Structure formats: C-alpha cells, structure tokens
Amino acid sequence: MSDDAKSAILLDRRQLLLFGSAALASGALMPSAASAAEGTLVMTINPEPNAMVSAFNTASPVAVISGKMTEGLLHYDFDLKPQPALATSWEIAPDGLSMTFKLRDGVKWHDGKPFTSADVAYSIMEILKQHHPRGRGVFAKVTAVETPDPLTAVIKLSEPTPALLYALAGWESPMLPKHIYEGTDVLRNPANNAPIGTGPFKFVEWQRGSHIILEKNPDYWDKGKPLLDKLFVRIYPEPSARVAAFEAGELHLGGDGPIPLNEVKRFQDNPAFKVETRGTEMNNSLDVLETNLRNEYLAKPQVRKALMHAVNRDLMAKTVWYGLAEILTGPIPKTLPHFYSADVPAYPFDVAKAEALLDEAGYKKDAKGTRFKLRLIYPTVGDTYDRAGQFLRQQFRKVGVELELQSVDVPTFIRRVYGEYDFDLSMFPASVTADPSIGLQRFYQSGAIKQGTPFVNASGYKNPEMDALLLKAAVEPDAGKRAALFKRFQQIAMEDLPILPLVRPIYVTVANAKAKNFVTGPEGVRSHYATLSLD
DSSP states (O other), X not given: OOHHHHHXXXXXXXXXXXXXXXXTTTSOOOOOGGGGXXXXXXXXXXXXXXXXXXXXXXXXXXXXXXXXXXXXXXXXXXXXXXXXXXXXXXXXXXXXXXXXXXXXXXOBOTTSOBOOHHHHXXXXXXXXXXXXXXXXXXXXXXXXXXXXXXXXXXXXXXXXXXXXXXXXXXXXXXXOOHHHHTTXXXXXOXXXXXXXXXXXXXXXXXXXXXXXXXXXXXXXXXXXXXXXXEEEEEOOSSHHHHHHHHHTTSOOEEOSSOSOGGGHHHHHTOTTEEEXXXXXXXXXXXXXXXXXXXXXXXXXXXXXXXXXXXXXXXXXXXXXXXTOEEEOSSSSOTTOTTTOOOOSOOOOOOXXXXXXXXXXXXXXXXXXXXXXXXXXXXXXXXXXXHHHHHHHHHHHHXXXXXXXXXXXXXXXXXXXXXXXXXXXXXXXXXXXXXXXXXXXXXXXXXXXXXXXXXXXXXXXXXXXXXXXXXXXXXXXXXXHHHHHHHHHHHHHHHHHOSEEEEEEEOOOEEEEXXXXXXXXXXXXXXXXXXXXXXX
C-alpha cells in the first residue's frame, strides 16, 4: 500500500473519531493529546456500563468503573494471595468460623466522613449479602459482622467459608457508606449512579452514550496517589472508532479486548502500543451458552448433548476468536489448576452423533431438513458474539436446528434473560473469578435462582446432588477434599449440561506505549489505578 493510501486511511479513521455520532453524542469535547501532560488519561469501557457500583451489578464494565471509586477490604497479587487494602491485617479463627479484619486508620469517604467498621458491617449484611448477584452465595454463611471498635470488623460464620477470602476486592465486594445508604431503598439510591467511595478517584460526571469523568481524590489514604489528576472514560460503541482513537493518540487505554481480535497482532507489532494478556486471573470470563430448560426441546438432555457434539469448537476458536481462546473441557478453566479436572464427559465434534441424539429425542427432520427452531440472544459487545452466532447457526443447521440470532444492548439482555426468562439460548461471558464457589455456584445451584437478579441461574437448572455438593464445597476447609468435590461438580455439570461451555477468551488490554502500571495484578483494568500514569 502506498504512503498516500495509508495516510488517507488514517485520515478517515481520525475523521470517524472526531466527527462520529458516538464522539459527539453529548456535545462534550474529547480531551486533547496534550492532556497526558496535564495528568489526564483517556480510557474506554466496552460496552458502556449500565450502573456505577458493582455491589448490585457484576457486569464487567460496571466492575471496571466501580473499582476506581470504591474499595474492598483486600487486594490480590498475581499468585492470588490476599494483600492489604482497606484492611491492614486479617486473621481466620482456627475453627474457620470468624475472620477478624483490622481496618486502615484515617480513611475518609469522598464526602469527608470517616470510614469505620460500621460501614463494613452495613456493606456486608445489608448490601452484599442481600443484593450482590454472587453475594447470596459467597456471604450465605455470614451470620453477623461484629464491630468491637471503629477499626475492627469481625465476620462471624455459621460454617467455614474458604472462598470468602478471595471475594473481597473493591471491584467485587465494594465497601459502601452506611450514612448514605441506611434508611433508603438501596437499589434506587442516587449514589448508585454517583458513587461515594474511598477510592483514589471521585465521581464527577456520567453523560450516557458519551463519557464518564473521574477526578483525583485529594484526601486518598495512600499519600501521593493517585498519580493522575483525571480519568476520562470515553464510550465508543464501534470497534473501528476505538482503533482510530488509539492510532490518533486520543485514547490511551482499554481493557477486556477493546479492539477487534483481527487487529491484535498488528497492535502487538507496533512499538507505539503495549498489549497485555495478563490481568484477568481474578475474573476468568468464559464464553458459554446457557440453556433455558423451560424450553420443550432443551429440557431433554439428548438435545443439549447433541448441540455440544454439533459444534466444532477448535474451528470456532480459530475463526471466531482468531486463536485468542482456550477450548473449555468443562465449567472450570485450566487457569484454576487447583480445581480443574479433565476427567469429565466429553463432547467432541461429531455431526453423526449429534443427529443420532436428536433422533433419539424424538425430533425427526421435516421435508426441509429442519427439526426445530431455537432463539439465541446475546449482548451487543463488539463483533465477536456476532461472529460466534453466525458460526453456531451454520453448525446447528447441519443437524437440522435453525437458530434465530438476537443481538440486544446489555440492559435488554439482562431484562430478557434474567427478568423475563424470554430466551432459548443465551451467550455471555460467565465470570468464574478466583474460586468456583464465588463465580460458578450461582449458575448451577437452584438456590441461586432469583428472577430479576442478573448473572445467576437463569436456566432453571435443579439437581439435588449438585445443590448438596456445591453447598458442601463452599464450607469445606480442607483443600484436597474441596478439590475432589469440585471434580465431581465438573462431572455432573458436563453430564447435565445446563450450560454449554465454549471457550475461555484471552482478553487483551491495549495501552499507549507511554502508559505505566495499567496491569499490576490479577484484577487488571478492574484495579483501583492509583499508580496508573503516563510518561
């Protein structure tokens, strides 16, 4: 390609960036390239979050933005070992029935009020335990939070809960101010969209469809931090606009795969950018298909097994995810080696086997070669799920199953799937987190079914053996016995198949080469970003 042609393409991209409808949605001007020298970093989140606080909504975009303003009791290193945050130390009782946290002195909420153990007790008992999508399982055994003094919080448990220690990050289990939420309808509290936290950044503005502005917290407890004066979070609905913004130098940072997968190699080869594949170890999102067992076809195990056999997942990983994906053998990925087991029922690509199972289920092909029709709904979060849907439609058609694709925005996806159960198959990223009791129990345990709560058991799956096993694993203190329980969990999950596992996508974080400390641990872009900076 000639230099003139390259320049023309770059100009077109810059014009898209500067004059596209997304960039001008609110009339707000994009910070200039000179903003780096002024202490402003421009990052992006995709898709736009539909809330600002992850205590009530665990969608990845919400966790990313919430983690800058709200904090948890702990941080974690790359080995997933707990580190001090709002708690400076902690101790687990020998019987596992209490956890004592010593809190950091001198921490203030963004409105100037002091952070105390009363806030910890209120956050856990009144918010996380009752309203957090994963909290109903993670905090199920918490009976009380005692506050012997303002800087001591003692979590009391009815049974040991080893997973709890890995669920206390700010983006996962944020501490929220009791004086703001107490006595209100917490789900409708204005602070949910204008957070008051203890984090390094304070909420300033959210213009939907355009941008979010966070500014430096001058009273942050970690003196000298954050290193930036401002985080300007720009919303780009179109992947091409994000690519153009990076190349124009107007966008400095984006995580969770901010650019199309077919652009990743080009960005990796360009010294103007840094591309990082670490930073998802605490999240471990898996791309899966959840089946609605209320559907007459999907209620039959033979149909669910047939659909697994019908998909060439090796080819799917190469063509849909451009090789940036790991084939799943079950609900637990290999990135959790202490729990992972390959000793599970397998469903290799086998069209003949799929057809035989569908025949066995009683669904013969009609004159047009069709057995029945299913709807697949997925959130509009880039083009990967569009490609995945097209691929699945081609694969299922070969065995006589017609697939109708329904791409919707995130709020509509949540309403349709979790509020109305109006779906046959749903495709979404299921976050396993660092422990199956935190991330997976909510999808497979019948007790997690709560209509209207996002990202829990929407399939209607109920299995008494699975329920008992998950409850036992959640309170088993012995690591070896716990691993054995989760091995059995994986076997049952792959036999019953309420969820059809596809791949673990390898998400990348893309940054301008001048950005520093944008991935410092397993929380990645969900981190507080107190040490994030630009040269």
